[in-house]
Amino acid sequence: AGCSSRSASSSDKEDASKKPIIISTTGEHAFFSETNKKGKLEGFEIDVWTEIGKRLNREIQWKTAGFPGIIELLDSGRVDTVADQIGITEERKEKYYFTDVYFYVPYRIVVAESNNSIHSVNDLYGKKLGLLSNDIAYSYFDELDPEQKIEYVNYDDSTGVPADVAMGRLDATLMSSLHIDTVKKESGLKIKGVGEPVYTEDNGYPFQKTKEGKLLRDQVNGVLKELKEEGFMKKTALKWFGFDPME
Amino acid sequence: MDISFKIPYFISMFPKILQLFPETIKVAFWAFFLSLFFALVLAIIRQYKIKGLYFLSSVYVSFFRETPFIGQLFLFYYGFAQVSKTIRSMSPFTALIIALSANYCAFMSEDIRAALNSVEKGQYEAGLSIGLKPLSVLKRIILPQAARIAIPGLSNNFISLLKSTAIGFMIGYKDMMAIVSMETSRSYRFLEGYTAAMLLYWGIISLLSYIQTQIEFRLNRIY
Amino acid sequence: MDISFKIPYFISMFPKILQLFPETIKVAFWAFFLSLFFALVLAIIRQYKIKGLYFLSSVYVSFFRETPFIGQLFLFYYGFAQVSKTIRSMSPFTALIIALSANYCAFMSEDIRAALNSVEKGQYEAGLSIGLKPLSVLKRIILPQAARIAIPGLSNNFISLLKSTAIGFMIGYKDMMAIVSMETSRSYRFLEGYTAAMLLYWGIISLLSYIQTQIEFRLNRIY
Amino acid sequence: MVDVKELKKSFGKLQVLNGISFHLDPGKILVLIGPSGTGKSTLLRCLNYLERPSNGIITIGNVTVNARAAKKKEIYHLRSNTSMVFQNYHLFKNKTALENILEPLLSVKKLSPSFANAEALRILDEIGLSEKKDSYPSQLSGGQQQRIGIGRAIAVNPKVMLIDEPTSSLDPELVGEVLHLLYKLAAKHTTMIIATHEMEFARQIADHVLFMEHGQIVEEGDPMTLFTAPKKERTRQFLQKFSLNL
Amino acid sequence: MVDVKELKKSFGKLQVLNGISFHLDPGKILVLIGPSGTGKSTLLRCLNYLERPSNGIITIGNVTVNARAAKKKEIYHLRSNTSMVFQNYHLFKNKTALENILEPLLSVKKLSPSFANAEALRILDEIGLSEKKDSYPSQLSGGQQQRIGIGRAIAVNPKVMLIDEPTSSLDPELVGEVLHLLYKLAAKHTTMIIATHEMEFARQIADHVLFMEHGQIVEEGDPMTLFTAPKKERTRQFLQKFSLNL
Ligand SMILES: Nc1ncnc2c1ncn2[C@@H]1O[C@H](COP(=O)(O)OP(=O)(O)OP(=O)(O)O)[C@@H](O)[C@H]1O
Ligand SMILES: Nc1ncnc2c1ncn2[C@@H]1O[C@H](COP(=O)(O)OP(=O)(O)OP(=O)(O)O)[C@@H](O)[C@H]1O
Ligand SMILES: [Mg+2]
């Protein structure tokens, strides 16, 4: 990575303000980033970035890929950021510049409809709890379950988890409270959310730890602040989720 | 910096991945021996067109070879679970072994069939001519000769199987790859994780390949 | 019943999946022919222990056979992209074909090697004895005879390849399976989705298998 | 005892056996002679159903098989009464010379290993290949392979031996020895049917000779008569070359 | 012209050729005789390097190859000067009878397809197998396969033909025809080295005879002398059986 990349980045800089912002997303994450019947992306993230693009006077381009491909697109410099309800954690902060939090996702316990014995984390002790590999729940469970009394069952993705809860293979799982009702409705699975949120996930947009990354992050932060203040975020959240998570 | 690759993290992955090695190897070995056995049966039925069973076995091979494994696994583990209590209370470990065996035996039967086919007809006839029953000819004459031809293909399948155990993570079974995916989705250091996994798999499977080479060498010596 | 199976949804999946059929088949065919070609080269080098290339090709086969494909794909498309502008600007389509070919040719070379090995030494000698150069003997005598033994294994690999295109979704290439996982990720009606996919794959690959059977029949007739 | 009636066999359109009938008493040696491609090997192969005849009734010892209604059991039974020496040997490639001969002793006749071993070594000695006992077929010369083939068939100790060109790769010394070996078997009441193109060998070993052409029996008789005073013109012509060559 | 000096070959510990030397003028026919397993086939196979000798110098036509420093190019050159009839035929299994004979004509001699076809059909006719032109090796009788093997070697039209047991599966009529065929080739100055165990055939065709045993030349000479008045006791003994059999 010698002179060629340096010259490339210096020329990048000149028209950096005109270049499109490229963003990766899965396109298969309900309400945040979905692919509609016409094959077009829609969702909360899409609306937010369309607005950010307008305000920064930059074109927005989307790249879809599976998880963790969307993250690697960022690492390999193909995209500028990732918009797909990415949770901020200390570990991830080492690797990326994150924007300020733009969304809080509360996570609740989900159990089978017939289960009436679980209402809080304490009720999970000695029970089987299904978690996804990319859940950030782990960072919270060090505190919530310091003695490791819960039996954790990990899954690669969420496909089978609600079904296992409904069937009784799992006692519970955690689900973003934004999604519980839709999943229940669309899948017809006999599950329900119980108790208060166990934890909330702070979502932000990650940028590469480079000069350009920091620059763009700062610009986006500026816009996000505006959007929050002007109520755009609230309006968009209501449109997709029916409530404002920032409250 | 153009490349972000954190060596200490990369190194820290090795012991973590290796911890799950038993989970990978347990499923792989069980599934391999089960599927080898059934593959042998299927191959023999199909190569010698054994009446009554030929059609059934052809449909079996066709279905399991030609549909995606993930579908087979889901249908078995989630679909059939709705009608069978046994399956509903089955552990992911058992379910994974069953699904993998059912799938791989279809593929492996094709390798074995080709190998049986490579043995000259004269060997079979010679076996019959001294009074051996067809099954004995198969066991004592044909299979030992077919083995050296079947081994590379079977070894391909065993290697795939070893890696396929990762799919178990879809139904909650954790193998070596699962830990990579868990660890890296926390840190988002996927390259480090996958590279570590690659080296480990390479090391482990190299050992198996070495055994393959040795067996092949011994079997080929006399031809 | 805990999980319901919604027939209309199931039926609605078919056209959606089929829409992506061209994407699946394009990658599969390209990758198959590329890997077949390189597999042939690798198999010949390894079977005849061609000096200078033998060691290299063994390392190649070992690496690509013995490490997880997902790792290879990531290392290539995301890792190397950090240092190579060519790769950074490569389309997922191209990258997927390259990665699949590089991987499958290692597996396929083993099937071909076994098939070459199944042809009697005498056939090779007879070819040399009439004055053919080794490569001509290979082309005109050995390969046509090896084909009938190689076909079941190669066909196994082609089928796997057709299904492997699904992994392309990791780097943003959408094939038939990608649409299933996208569709079902929201509705959680994965049984409907995967069952539909299974039937479609079964139908499509059955056609290919039929061709395999026909070729095998023709090749075996004369032995 | 061997009895064959109206045996027919065709490959596709090619009629290879055209109604062959003959009878052979126990302990007798029948020799088949005739031009190349006439159906000698096919006839032998049909006799133990390695090739399925399209028509005919075959009786060997106490088993009778009608080609039009052959049952699996009958066929196995037929085979267990016979053994075969193949024109191209067909030794078991995965077994040494010794193991090739041991195979019928251990797996079919179920002798005890030590007894089988002694017997196999005796046979190896008889065919002059004790030294090669641990060689694999690929490491044997043509003549050596042919003798192992004969040895293997002897080990079966069947009622009837079907022998296809047993001396094709053997030098005069060994032809003499094989002749001797087969005499000894005949003395032990083993019935033999031998296809050969070595007329001298045929003349010396045969009790009865069939001269075949185009899948039919042209002439048959005892060797003395057939070789010295054949009745048919075609036989005379075929044998003429034999005498001319000598 | 063929010249061989001190040719040696061993398989593992087994010394199969023990220093063979001989010289052969163009258009002459050398016949190798000797007991089974003596190294006749191995000698022929060494002559065109299908088997790598451990020692010795081989000259065929204008090519000389020293076993201690054999180069790839020399070996190809050597092979292009020779053709081989194998003891077990080794016909190309994926090709019909006609295609087997066409192969050297088209791929090595690069004749035009129509010309090659005519030539191949002529050869097929000469070996009496025109009818079988579209049969695959698996569909041919032993004698038919052997003749195709001879036909294929003839098609190469080499300086030297190496022929291993060309008559082992042939009846007397065909032995006569092959004899005739080889005579014609010799008249066209094709040099031939033939391993055979058929003494009568050897006596009739040979210009020079080598009697080998245990990888060594025991005695050599013109057939007249060697067959009627051998000098060595061992030769006499070997040939005695031959006369006895007759
Ligand atoms: N599988 C087959 N398919 C078609 N034709 C065949 C097959 N096997 C043999 N034939 C033909 O049947 C005829 C008889 O063959 P067979 O081997 O019985 O002859 P043979 O008398 O033993 O000859 P030889 O003395 O040369 O061994 C030959 O013309 C041969 O080409
Ligand atoms: N690949 C091999 N490995 C070990 N030994 C071998 C090999 N090939 C041949 N031999 C041995 O070498 C000796 C010579 O074999 P060769 O085939 O040259 O004999 P031959 O004179 O042609 O005999 P025949 O008349 O029986 O054909 C034999 O004893 C044989 O067992
Ligand atoms: Mg025959």
Ligand SMILES: [Mg+2]
């Ligand atoms: Mg020989």
